Each structure stands twice: as C-alpha cells, then as structure tokens.
Amino acid sequence: MNSLLEMRSITKEFPGVKALDNVNLTVAEGEIHAICGENGAGKSTLMKVLSGVYPAGSYDGEIHYAGNLAQFSGISDSENLGIIIIHQELALVPLLSIAENIFLGNERASNGVINWRETFRRTEDLLKKVGLSEAPGTLIESLGVGKQQLVEIAKALSKDVRLLILDEPTAALSEGDSQALLDLLLELKTQGVTSIIISHKLNEVRRVADSVTVIRDGATVSTMNTKTDDITEDRIVRDMVGRDMASRYPDRTRVAGDMLMEVKDWNVWHPEQKDRQVIRNANFNVRAGEVVGIAGLMGSGRTELAMSIFGKSYGRNISGEVSMHGQVVNVSDVPNAIKSGLAYVTEDRKTLGLILEETIIKNTTLANLEEVSSRGVLDEGQETAVAEKYRDAMNIRTPSVFQKVMNLSGGNQQKVVLSKWLFAGPEVLILDEPTRGIDVGAKFEIYGIINELSAEGKGVVMISSEMPELLGMCDRVYVMNEGALVGELTAEEASQERIMSLIVTE
Template structure:
C-alpha cells in the first residue's frame, strides 16, 4: 500500500510549551492506523494540525496528502480533500433531526431552496451504511451516545470521506456499542476508507489497527506494523510510558477491617418515568481497607445506585437504610451525605465533577470550604497551602495551582477530583468509572492512590465497565443486572466468565 498521508517533522509551539517536536506520521492508504500515547503526549494537537484547526503557517514541518504538499487554512480546506475528524466531544446539535445534522452547512438544495426529499433519501442511505434504522426526522437528543457516534460517521460519509480521524470514539460507549463501532471501522476499511483512531483502550487498538504509532512527550517514539511484527499491549505500554509495566495493577496487602458502610433494602424509582423501578432491594457492604467493585453492563443501574446513595442526587421514592461505622446515616441531601462520611467521584468529571473555568486551587477546596475558612470568610492563603499539598501528594502535573482545570489532561483532572473529595475527609469513597478516558500511565497512578486510601483504612466502592480493572483491583465484586445485585464474588472466585454468567443467567 502506498502512503496516503505523510506528516514530516511537525513542530508546534504554544507560549512556553513545545507541544510537538519533529513528529513524523505515515498512514498507508486503506489501513486503520492507531495513534496512542499518554494524555498530553500531543496526539490531539497533531490531528488538529492535520485537519486545519491549527492552519498552515502556525506550525513547522510539512504535510503530504495523496502525493501532494498540503497546506490547510481551516477545517473546510481539509474536509474538501476528504479528511474528516470526529472529536471525542461530539459536534451534533441535539434539538435538530438526524437529517439536519448530517447536512448542516452542507445542505442539499434545488434552486437555492433546501431539497428535503433528497435530503431524507440520502440520509436513509447513509444511516443504512452505518447500521442505523432510525427515521431521518428523529431528533438527535433521542439517541444514545453509541448511535450519536454512528450519526457522526454517517455525517463524515456524506462528505465523501477518504481519511477518517476518530478521537477516543469508544470512551463513553458500552461494550456492545464499542464492538459495533469497531466492526463499522473494519467495514469502512473494506470499502477503501482510511482511518486514524486515537484510543486508550489497547485491546481495541490491537483488534482493528494495521499499524500503531506511539507519541510520548510530543515526539514520535515508534511505529509498529502488524504485518511485520506482533503488536502487543506490553510493547505499546512500554513505548507510551518509557518503562516496562510488568504489573498493570499495583500490588497491595488485602486486609479488611471493621464494617464502614452497610446499605440494606435500597429501592429507587426513575426520576421521570415514575412507574419504572431502577434499583431493586439492593443490599451490600464495604469494610475499612476494602476495595469493593460493582460490575454490570451499561444500563444495569450502577451509576443510579451510586448517585441515589450520595444525597439522593438521582431518583425518586427512595427507600432503604444506610449505616456508616455501625450508626444510621442521614444521606438525604448532598451536604448531609458529605457530613456522614460519603464522597462520590462522578463518571462525568467535566460536567459534574469539576468547574472547568475555575482554578485547580478552587476546585480542590470546593467540597470542604469550611476547612479553609474562618468565621465564614475564605482564607486564600490557607486555600493555596491545601491545594499545593494535594498537588504534590497526587502528582498533579501543572506549573501552578492557579491554572484553570480545563487546561489539564484527563488524568490530571481526575486527580483534582480525587483531591477535592479527599480534602472533605470521607470514610467511604464511591468511584464511578475512575479511569475513564485516561491513559495507562495515569491509570497506574490512580490505582496507586486507591491502594493508598485502602491502606489508610478508607472504604472504596468502585464502579467500572472494564472487568480486568475490577479483577485487578477489588477484594470483592458485586454483580448488578437490571437494577438488582445478582451475585457477590471474592477476588479468588471472580473471573470475567463468572461475572458474565451471573449477568446472563439472572
């Protein structure tokens, strides 16, 4: 296969930071090429250079596309050449229909008037290609995230895509939706579409990628070709983090202490559909020093369980009892849940866990402002001292605690969320997808923090869609299906097969 794309010696500098330093990338026509690296390695910056977000003249180096020197002034320039990028944050308009989204800014017209009949017909053809049966008039906000991803790909196909760039396409998808998306990538490949996929999920990379390029600290480290050498996760991880990681999950001494959290007969009904019960008679416990997992498919009720416990942040007609350290606990509001010793690290850190426009300092102290106040007046010096303490303890990579959180990588944002709740001094931390969207190096650091918490006698309740993560980290695992806890497994008993068998047989 000949090269469709060559990026040669790409260097991109921001004030005080060299984001890309002589990066090289070659993508062959008709292949799926994976671009991997830790958060902040420069992957997205490189793709923004390619797609014209950073126009020609704002970087050094050359882009050769389809055998010609290419200089893109904006995204429209690259799209005209068939280069389409789908960002992790989807660019759909929720209150417009699928058809309107597919052709927004690229409308089909007759005599200067939108040709709706032609638009709907073409939309049906595109949706069929990506495996969707929805009507063209369906509003996008009625679709799940997995189907919205497919609409984005249909939109790319409407622009006669030759090179499709997908940035973390499965980060927010269920296992079934992820597999459907990967199958679609392979199907597009069979029709001649070349793809670049940015992903932290190395098992998915190995499944679909013909080649893998690793970027570390803004430089190209290696490129692996599946045709000439086996591409292993260990090899990718070693190049990503610059060291061997023989143990993906850090060792710790398992030692369960006194009972910390007991939940019995917990029932929750849906916030809007009042007849639908989402949590059914849940009962579980967490001991001091334990990491307890909750496994289950997307939609099984794991997040609803966590949010309803934490100050009734979700649901209605909630009933059941909660005890912390053997005493009845009032968790009927978020402040009361915090006072009782609970903390909840949400799966959606950008929308619910952080104030992105605020500084690291302000975010860290947000859940415990009395801890940095006197007489109701905030002590900014003490606030700075506390945030510096957590910056060092959690290894938050930032030049200053006065930096806005929106400028941090995903892994560092997650450390800020954890710092916020640790400063609230909880007894039990509920961690909902604590490593979603972060790289293997940052994951290892988060795992180390979880182990440190358990060593301090904290109780950790960990929800994760990644079963290897649960198996590698947890002392016990509860299995959830359709709102009910259907089984409990010790670390010795647990396996992916046993977890799945509990899900499908109950």
C-alpha cells in the same frame, strides 16, 4: 500501497508543555491504521493538528496528503480534501432529525431554500450505507449511542470522506454495536475509504487494523504491520507504558484499619441516553487509613461512579448501597452525602469546585457554612480565621486570604478545593484527577496532604489517569473499563502493564 498521509516531525507545544515531540505517522491509501497510547500520550492532539483544529503555523513539522504539502487553517480546509474526524464526544444535535444533523452546515439548498426532498433522499441512501433503517426525520435523541455513531459516519460520507478519523469510537458502545461499527469500517475499506482509529481495545485493533502506531509521552515509539510483524498485546502494552518510573512520591507507611466505606451493587444509567448504562454492578471498599486508586481510560466511567456516589449528582435510575462503618447511609443528595461523611474533589475545579470570583475565605467555608454561622448569620471573623488556618496548613501561596481564587495558580487553587472539603470533616475523600494541570512541585505537596489524611485514619479514593501516580500513592488499585470494575490489585501486584492488560483484555 502508496501513502495517502505523511505527518513528518510534528511538534506541538503549549505553555510549559511539549504535547508532541517530532511525531511521524505514515498512513497508506486504503488501510485501517490504529493509533494506541495512554491518556495524555498525544493521540488526540496529533489528530487535531491533522484536521486543522490546530492550524498551520501553530506547530512545527509538515503534513503531506495525497502527495501534496497540506497547510490547514481550519477544519473546513481539511474537510474539503475529504479528511473527516469523529470525536469521542459526538457532535450531534439531539433535538434535530437525522437528516438535519447529517447536512448541518452542508445544506442541500438553492437560493437559501433547503430542498427537503433531496435532503431526505440522500439521507436514506447514506443510512443504507451504514446499515441504519431509521427514517431521515427521526430525532437524534431517540437513538442509542451506537446508532448515533453510525449517523456520524453517515455525515462523514455525505462530505465525500477519503480519510476517516475515529477517536475511541467504541468506548461507549455495547459489544454488539462495537462489532457492527468495526464491520462497517471493514466495508468502507473495500470502498476505498482510509481510516485512522484511536483505540485502547487491542482485540479490536488486531481485528481491523493493517498497521498500528504507538505514541507515548508525545513521541512515536513504534509502528507495526499486523500482517508481517509479530504483534502481541503484551508488546503493544509494553510500548504504551514503558516510561521511566522515577520516584516522585513521598514515603508513607501503609497501614489499613477497619472497614470504612463499602459500595455494593452500584448501577447508574446515563441521564439523557435512555438505553445506556454507564456503571454496572460496581462493588468496592475503602478501609481507614487507605489510599485506594481507580484506574481506567477516558470514558471508562470513573468520574460517573464518583459523582453518582456523591449525592447522586450524576445519572438516573441509580441503585445499590453505600455503607459507612457497616451501616447503610443516605446519599440521595449532596447535603446527605456530606452528612454521611463523604467529600468529592471534582476533576474540573474551575467550573465545579470553585467560585472563581470569590475570595479564598468564601471558597474555604462553602461546604460547611453551619460551622461558621450562628442562627443563620455568617460570622465573618470566624470565616477568616478558618481560611487563615488552612492557608498555613496547606501552604497556599497568597498574600492574603482575601485574594480571589481566580488569581491563584492551579496548584494553589487545588489546595483551596481540598481545604473546602477538609473543613467539612469527611471520613472518605474522593479525589478525581487531583493533580491534573498542576506543576511537579505542587503535585508533591498534594501527595503529602493525601498521606497526612491517610495517617489520620481517613479513607481516600484517588481517580487518576496517570498510572505512575496511582502506583506511587495507592495501597490498592481497582481497574475500571466500560462502566465495570474489572480487577483489583494490591500495591505489590500492581504495575502499569498489569493495569493496562486488565483494561484491554476485559
């Protein structure tokens, strides 16, 4: 087969981070090529280079497409050549119809007037190709996520797609919808459409892919032909996670105490997509002094689980029980969750964890204003004393607690978020990606704080996409996939291979 695409020595750097390091990718005309790798391996970055999201000049290396050197200044340049990318987070407008979404930005119009008859006729033809029987005027919001994925593919077909890129296309789909999507990819292959599929589901990869490329830490590790090479799930997993496990974690004594928190039969439905259940019968527990990890790939439901437990701040039709010390507690809203002894450090500290324009003082006391007020009046002196206490305890590097948090480094901002929740006096602290976007030195300090909390008898739930971090810090690790907890491993049992195997085989 002739090569349709060659990406040669692609290197992409961001400030302080080399996201791609001399990556090579060759995709043959008419094949389905899978790209596998952990979160943060560089898969999506590579596809953004290919599609023009990161334009020519912002990276090193060359893209050769259909025999020609390609230099894309934006997405429209790549789309004009038939390269269409469908992201994991679908880009459809819920309140517009199927037809309007398919031709949005590519309207069937003459002299500025849309030809609706032509639009609907072409939409019907495209929907037949992807196996949908819905009317063109159907609103997107009335469709399940599986059908929305098919509308995205119909939209790609409307642009005369030659190379279709799908980023985790089945991550949010049911088994039936996933199989329908994979069948469609195989059908499109017979029609001459080449596809790149980014996926962690190795059973799906082995079913549809002709070739598999594994990317790890921004570099190409291996490329395998599914027809001629001996490809096993163990081999792909080993290539995905085989990085050096250097010790970067402070020592701690692992002593688990009495049962502190139990979550039983926890179910959560998507707040907007009525037929999509995002958490399925989750059961887990945390003992006093324990650090419990939750592992899983992007879209597995880890953040949704944490937010729904913390005052039902995500989801609808939530059911199940949360118990503290054996007693069912009220977590119906955030104030009650805090009173019950829970705290949640969000993965998005800048949007949801901090008020950037406010001082360290105001951010530190925000979750427990009652403690620094009398008869509804804030005691500013007491607030300042609390902020000074946590600045010293957390080693927050700042000339003054009157400093606005927007002027702090990422690591110091994260310490302010932790200070806020520790001042609220929780018994269980849920940490969602606690070291994302901070440097190695600050990470080590955060790990030290987590160890101190466990030594005080608090329970810590740690969500992280970095498997070495979970293995280095946790007493137990729950593994999450597609909204369900699919395994539980002790620190002695846990390894990157075992965690990844649970994810890709369940």
